[in-house]
Amino acid sequence: MSGKSVTHEATPTAGRVAGDREPSVAPSRAARELGLKRAEFDIAVRLGRVRTVPDDGGGGRRVPRAEIERVRAGEGFPGTLRAAVRTVGTTEGAALMDVTKARFTRLARLGLLVPAKFYLNRYRAVVWLYLADDLRRFAAEERNTPLLKGRMPEGLRDQLTEGLDLRARNWRGRHLESLLREAHDPWARAAAVASMLTADDVAQTVRDPYERSHLGRFRPAVPSHGSPGSPAAEIAERLVTATGPDETGRLRAELARAVETAREHRPVPRPVLWGRSSSAEGARTSLGQSPGPGAPGGDGHGSPTVTTPAEAGHRPPAAPWTAPGASPVHAPGSRCRPPVPGGPPGTAGPAASPAPGGGGTRPGAATATGRGTRTFPRSARPAPARGSVTYRALNSPSWTTETSRRPSTS
Structure with a gap:
């Protein structure tokens, strides 16, 4: 090696370069660049002094980089912006207007002073905050002088007596x-x-x-x-x-x-039904309802009922078709009920199913109750074989832990 060291000129990091090229920034970063607290920045957004845009990724509101440059280029920045978003409570607002706290509260209840925000203190009492600029303008108008000094007009006193409160x-x-x-x-x-x-x-x-x-x-x-x-x-x-x-x-x-x-x-989007027809009967068939008499598909000679793929996937297979007046055909091993002797066509008899060894029926087996429908009654739990050992985990320790032992088989 030659012993010579090679130095490189420092360059901005990739993250900083990417941040400077961002078309918009998060509200917290915009508040720092504008020299505002987060609460002050939120008030500036509500007042329309800082414009925000929706995030394309659905992450809330963002502030365009051009908007930050516009606000920073304003006259008197950042003092004018801070003064515009400054909020005061009842005590500081009364001192700013040179009135008592009781009179300030009465003016706010009458709706003459509009709150800018509120919060709940530790006693869950609502504390209203007002813009300092609004209070200065209200006190500077000559028509409001009778409300600040002297006796309150009788009509306003009656409204306060009735419990009027327009702050919220x-x-x-x-x-x-x-x-x-x-x-x-x-x-x-x-x-x-x-x-x-x-x-x-x-x-x-x-x-x-x-x-x-x-x-x-x-x-x-x-x-x-x-x-x-x-x-x-x-x-x-x-x-x-x-x-x-x-x-x-x-x-x-x-x-x-x-x-x-x-x-x-823009009308709201609505769900599209599968097989929807332009007529009212087509709409009924798309919902799986039977069409009325004389309608297509209502007499058995028209188009079949249209069903959704979800309904078709969960519908059991239909029973084999038989001609009117003929006895239904039962395949060997079929679990369909045989017809009732002397009963009307299509009437099924009692549930019957072949036993495991052939011949007879097995009670509690799956049976057919109608065209394409089956019922599966809950089968009884099989009794354990004689002489076998069963384990019950209810209220007993597990043998997989170190502090317990495997249950005895004796």
């Missing part, structure tokens, strides 16, 4: 707007509206079961709070579902219009 309803409206903004398919838009209704309301509005099943494919996920089935998850489910006849009626009417639009755009 206003949040559902904002959440529905974000779902409709992300939906790029008419059926997805209809499913977003259906996610705000109960299953009974959806069934009463959309009568077709195939359309309801198709809506379930596009149904957006409910904001997760706790494990499925937990009390926290049930509280979150109630907050997402519409309450009140006026809100429910409005959403049902909107759902009906959305389904009608989606139906015109």
Whole structure:
């Protein structure tokens, strides 16, 4: 060897090169590149400040690389973006508007302040969060000054006395707007509206079961709070579902219009029946039903009944055909019942089957009860031979372990 060492210039790794060429990235990576926390990034997506696209592989939403560059090129980035997605609670919001916490809560219950998100604390109490920009704009408007200072108008006080609380309803409206903004398919838009209704309301509005099943494919996920089935998850489910006849009626009417639009755009796929005929009788025969009198196949001289391959694979073989009025032919060793003497044609007698040694019948054997059908009664367990030894595993140790012994045969 010459003793000379050869050095190579460092080059970017293949993973980094492949990552830079990706047309879209995951939400967690997009949040890091935009300098946001994951909760702040989710709010930015709901507000429409960051656009997302569905993943081609069905893995959720992704952020295009061009969208990240557009947001980063905005004026005042990243300060303006962080200020736009900043959320505050009741205490900080009241200080921001220079009002008491009690007045801030009353304004929110009246629907004048719209929540941006919520979470459940350790006592399972709902904590509402509001956008700081919305609170600043509300306090800056002169027409809202009487609501911030002085006595609350009498009409609003009466509504609060009756228990009015529009915080959940206003949040559902904002959440529905974000779902409709992300939906790029008419059926997805209809499913977003259906996610705000109960299953009974959806069934009463959309009568077709195939359309309801198709809506379930596009149904957006409910904001997760706790494990499925937990009390926290049930509280979150109630907050997402519409309450009140006026809100429910409005959403049902909107759902009906959305389904009608989606139906015109693309009808839902339906199962295709094997051997389906263009006539009503052909549809009945495709289901294995007998056609009516005078229909093809109904008098025994038309086309046979069409069955599906699954039905044909599980249907037992039919009995041999006999002419009307003639005695059925029994092959040697056949297990079909002989006809009843003096009975009508086609009436089978008692079950009979040849014994193993020939001659006589064996009780409990398989018999034919009709054309092509057989019954197999449960046979009795054979008694053990005299003098043989039987083992019972119930409540007895296994002889395969080291700590047990094999049962004695004596």
